[in-house]
Amino acid sequence: MHVDKVSSVKTVDLVAKELGETVDKLHDAALDMDVEDGVIWVFGLNDDGVLAFTDFGVETLVEIIKEQRINATSKSD
Secondary structure (H helix, E strand, O other): OOHHHOOOOEEHHHHHHHHOOOHHHHHHHHHHOOHHHOEEEEOOOOOOOEEEEOHHHHHHHHHHHHHHHHHHHHHHO
């Protein structure tokens, strides 16, 4: 997906609710994501910024979380 074709994004709070995850977990999972992966920061007048994801970013995030769970499971074995 081309970044310039994005028509909407979802805030980290909304994505966390939809995925049943915590906001902190999504922040951690998004650390290595770039704009090309579908993550952006949205700034307003009175806040420090809100992490947001395109539809492609949510898909990428889901894959990252799956990989993290697989890695956590294999480390505990």
